[in-house]
Amino acid sequence: MTRSRQGRHRERHDPHWIEWLTGLLSALLIAGMLGRIGWEAFTREATPPDLSVTVLTTERAGSGHRVAFDIANSATTTAAAVTVVGRLLEEGKVIEENRVVFDYVAAESKSRGAILFSNDPAGRQVDIRAAGYTDP
Known part of the structure; x- marks a missing residue:
């Protein structure tokens, strides 16, 4: 100027x-x-959702116990309405079972969640896995 x-x-x-x-x-x-x-x-090829769950922590929460976990989707397609089932097992028998539903787990990403149990998971086997999803 x-x-x-x-x-x-x-x-x-x-x-x-x-x-x-x-x-x-x-x-x-x-x-x-x-x-x-x-x-x-x-x-890029569209691959169906490939979900895996990793348990992070177990801690006391109020009157129950919280088991925090990550759920990862390593595929190139998003999964919607992902149901995760958590079970407490003792000597092969299911003591308690709870579910949590994620709205979606995006492609090539991970989400974090927790399942609340009323029984103490200490000394018991904790089995958390993805049980199903829908295509968005």
Whole structure:
């Protein structure tokens, strides 16, 4: 920006080289992102949900016990209405069974949840697994 003889501002009509460089770099970045998204859309195979559960912690919670876990989906397709079943087993017999339902577990991601048991899981086998899902 420059000043004229009367003290008014006057804009330059030719853009500065930094504006051209910034515009070029932005266009290249956007073209690269669109190219990658397009490449993945046409070449990536859709695989059905592959759910796995990992128990994280067991702790006392109020009048019961909370068993926290991660559920991971390693596939390229999202699973909806994912039902997770948790069982407490003692000598092969089911002492307690509870369920929790996740609205969805996105493709190639994991979610965290917990199942609440009224019996103490200490000294017992805890079996938590995905029991089913629907296609979104």
